[in-house]
Amino acid sequence: MAARVPDPGDPQRTGRSPGPGGEPGPYGEPDGAPGSAVPSEANDDSRVAAAPAPARVPDVAIRRLPVYLRALEELRAEDHEIVSSADLAARTGYSSEQIRKDLAYFGAFGTRGVGYRCDVLVDRLRHILGLDREVPIALVGAGHLGTALVRYNRTRHRDVRIVAVFDSDPGRIGQEIEGLVIQPAEAMEAVIREAGIKLAVIAVPAAAAQEVARRLVEAGVTAILNFAPVSLQVPPGVVVQNVDLTLELQSLAYYIRPEPATG
Numbered sequence: 515m516a517a518r519v520p521d522p523g524d525p526q527r528t529g530r531s532p533g534p535g536g537e538p539g540p541y542g543e544p545d546g547a548p549g550s551a552v553p554s555e556a557n558d559d560s561r562v563a564a565a566p567a568p569a570r571v572p573d574v575a576i577r578r579l580p581v582y583l584r585a586l587e588e589l590r591a592e593d594h595e596i597v598s599s600a601d602l603a604a605r606t607g608y609s610s611e612q613i614r615k616d617l618a619y620f621g622a623f624g625t626r627g628v629g630y631r632c633d634v635l636v637d638r639l640r641h642i643l644g645l646d647r648e649v650p651i652a653l654v655g656a657g658h659l660g661t662a663l664v665r666y667n668r669t670r671h672r673d674v675r676i677v678a679v680f681d682s683d684p685g686r687i688g689q690e691i692e693g694l695v696i697q698p699a700e701a702m703e704a705v706i707r708e709a710g711i712k713l714a715v716i717a718v719p720a721a722a723a724q725e726v727a728r729r730l731v732e733a734g735v736t737a738i739l740n741f742a743p744v745s746l747q748v749p750p751g752v753v754v755q756n757v758d759l760t761l762e763l764q765s766l767a768y769y770i771r772p773e774p775a776t777g
């Protein structure tokens with residue numbers, strides 16, 4: 515999966531988007547973190563407000579936060595009150611050092627030698643990610659993939675929630691997916707503006723994706739999850755994250771090839 519998150523100096527800010535699969539994956543890659551980061555379990559500041567996010571947090575650190583959040587929510591559901599970075603490392607596959615460093619970008623949350631208060635860290639991470647409110651999402655392209663995405667999202671997620679679905683096929687318009695009526699693509703801009711939607715999913719054929727992206731941005735969308743196998747051109751400040759199943763499978767094919775590659 516390729517991912518783009520805001521990051522000064524990032525090519526995406528110039529309005530370019532990498533092709534699908536053109537970025538490192540979310541698990542365990544180096545992040546080029548600035549040298550000013552301070553290990554996080556050094557201070558007990560769990561009683562005070564989290565420090566505001568620093569100006570520059572590496573893309574990959576941001577992308578690890580939801581992984582930590584999921585692990586913490588699992589631990590909390592298992593009645594863990596305090597967790598160490600080692601506990602989180604065991605759940606996520608990231609190193610304790612990596613986890614402490616990532617959290618330190620947003621302030622120190624833990625107590626040295628003790629760990630993090632699970633409920634406090636869950637709240638902080640949800641706040642940092644903007645998930646302490648429902649994030650409304652628009653999806654464009656209610657075909658095979660789009661329909662599956664809406665079903666999955668609407669039955670499982672409350673914080674990041676698809677609230678509007680659009681398609682250009684008259685045969686699809688007016689049909690329902692999980693209680694959402696598919697709206698005509700012509701209504702996209704007005705509905706997105708009216709609802710203040712900033713995040714959208716593109717699940718249209720590749721040939722239609724760039725124009726859909728342009729219209730989404732025009733309507734005020736600043737973050738796009740793109741499933742179409744095409745590199746989108748977007749203005750500076752708009753974030754595109756690409757998901758390309760085929761590229762993921764093709765790279766995995768390397769690990770099951772019959773003969774080790776030579777040279």
Ligand SMILES: NC(=O)c1ccc[n+]([C@@H]2O[C@H](COP(=O)([O-])OP(=O)(O)OC[C@H]3O[C@@H](n4cnc5c(N)ncnc54)[C@H](O)[C@@H]3O)[C@@H](O)[C@H]2O)c1
Nearest residue numbers: 655656657658659681682683699717718719720722741742
């Ligand atoms: N199906 C998969 O497993 C899968 C997996 C990964 C990626 N993708 C990619 O996701 C995209 C969708 O795949 P799919 O299999 O769901 O295709 P699909 O043909 O089933 O659905 C595409 C939908 O987009 C709609 N559409 C076309 N142009 C539009 C426009 N301008 N505005 C609004 N709606 C428009 C079509 O009417 C259709 O309902 C493709 O780019 C595909 O390559 C699909």
